[in-house]
Amino acid sequence: MQNYLEFDFKISPLQPWSDILMAELIEIGFDSFTEEIHGILGYIQKDLFKEEELKALPLLQNEEVKIEYTFTEMPNINWNEEWEKNFEPINIDDKVLIRAEFHESVEGMHEIIIQPKMSFGTGHHPTTHLMIQQMMDIDFSGKKVLDMGCGTSVLAIYAKQIGAGETKAIDIDEWSVENSKENAVRNNVELDIELGTADNLGHENFDIILANINRNILISDIPTYVTVLNDGGKLLLSGLCFFDVDDILEVCRENNLELKKKLQREEWVSLLLEKKLNYRL
Structure with missing residues (x-):
């Protein structure tokens, strides 16, 4: 299992900048996020993190938004298991349902079944x-x-x-x-x-x-x-x-x-x- 760093980004104003920041963070290796009242928590594998890439993000140079961050190293736990605990089915226009095997099927909806792991592409984005x-x-x-x-x-x-x-x-x-x-x-x-x-x-x-x-x-x-x-x-x-x-x-x-x-x-x-x-x- 990989050691992860948890970054706490405080963003002001929050919108539309939180989504934009997530998009830029994905490009430098961040692979999951949690939305908070003040901003977002972002997670990246410790061995993938490069501080110079983070500091060079365009949004951090943008005068229209103020972004501050701190980070801590997370304990070495099973992140896939943690992700699975919080994975919810995704309903798209009551027509398509993206769900995990442990979720109940919904009659009348087209279903895509995936193994929920920390990834850009589960359907939540x-x-x-x-x-x-x-x-x-x-x-x-x-x-x-x-x-x-x-x-x-x-x-x-x-x-x-x-x-x-x-x-x-x-x-x-x-x-x-x-x-x-x-x-x-x-x-x-x-x-x-x-x-x-x-x-x-x-x-x-x-x-x-x-x-x-x-x-x-x-x-x-x-x-x-x-x-x-x-x-x-x-x-x-x-x-x-x-x-x-x-x-x-x-x-x-x-x-x-x-x-x-x-x-x-x-x-x-x-x-x-x-x-x-x-x-x-």
Whole structure:
């Protein structure tokens, strides 16, 4: 078991900055959070923490918000067990339920069953919620799908459950790859799961690409996504705060992607884009 550091971030004003801070902390290795009245508690494995990365976060330099923090080293306990104790099912529009095996089934709802561990991607984060909301209105029947930055592979599993054909899931984190394999078995779906980044994609082509990551990676990787996205194919993005949208859409326009639908939940946004026909880089 890994030793964790617990950071107590005091944030003033709290909104919209707490969600934005969490997004930036995820990029430097923080993997779970608890919301508090005064701010958030953030957790990171001790051996992954680099103080210079924390001090360099853009939000800590922003004069519109005041952020102070302290940290302590946590005892070496079973964090997965602690996480499981506090895991609650996620209900998306009374249509999709993300739950653990120990939760009761709900009649009439589409269910995704995952092993709850500390991870970005269990469904509790607003961006995962937004991605599934968008996916409800897309025809996945027989489509070849890519889930980039798959985390627990909730999105890839849901795609397969609603009719997707061959589906690939890629993540840079070894734990995510292993957990994705476990969750695919739990949901009786077949996924092609790989450790890696957009560099893995090569010349393979997809009808639908799901990318719930973060602004910087998306800006860097959108051109690569376009090269492997079929004409008329759909690119569904999230991991974005509302103030990221203009920068993302500029990159999308440069790569001949057309915005079809935008959803927002709290400070977070998802974008559904379509690759224009007969476009080649």
